[in-house]
Amino acid sequence: MDNTEAVTCLAALAHDQRLAIFRLLVRQGPSGLPAGEIAEAVDATPTGASFHLKELDRAGLIHATRVGRYIRYAVHFDKVRQMLTFLTEDCCQGNPELCGPTLKKARKLCKGETK
Amino acid sequence: MDNTEAVTCLAALAHDQRLAIFRLLVRQGPSGLPAGEIAEAVDATPTGASFHLKELDRAGLIHATRVGRYIRYAVHFDKVRQMLTFLTEDCCQGNPELCGPTLKKARKLCKGETK
DNA sequence: TAAACATTACAAGAATTCTTGAAATATACA
């Protein structure tokens, strides 16, 4: 992940309805939800929801799968981890205890390390 | 942290120079850096840097302290943790193993829990 | 107090993003 890619992700999340959609899908897990249900849940028009879902998709934070006449959207969890990692990379010049004892561990776990 | 507050944080970070400034300050740790040094590091004009620092400050992600004729900026790490936590809250309906085994642990650590 | 330095405030044009509705596309079902 580079700076530009991260800005794209953050901009995608920096919108009231899109953030609500993202968090809804995070809660939902890998199975995701169809567009219509998402639109209803965040009180968006079908057109508006489609626009916002496309933005999140374009950023790589979610992905779409057609299932019959529905299109289901689900979070791309790997991408989310990459983004969270990027934000706190190399914190405190390698002395993360300076900003609270837990951030480095959190960062490691976000990267997929298990200890 | 609520949706609106998180959107403000994310919008503050969703800009090339502001993200570069944020990551620079994350690396720097609690001591922070003066505005002039920040501007130089990210290749911004003094006016531009000031504008962007104000945005990050307004979002609560950094804070300013005057030291003599300099104004030092440093990351507000608690706020960062709150934001990261908010993004992944209640993932996978309480079964975070569904989105990779490490996300729940990372989230807990971001919240300040130690195990 | 005067001069120099660091930083911010203000203003206005440029660029981007958001919103909305109508029409188009794709699939399912009778």
Place this chain on the structure above:
DNA sequence: TGTATATTTCAAGAATTCTTGTAATGTTTA
């Protein structure tokens, strides 16, 4: 095949944010 459902595409006006330069503020040092 024809109709209903789910979702997207397109277009255009509205709103917001970005950028840049100039002037103003507060602080230090001589």
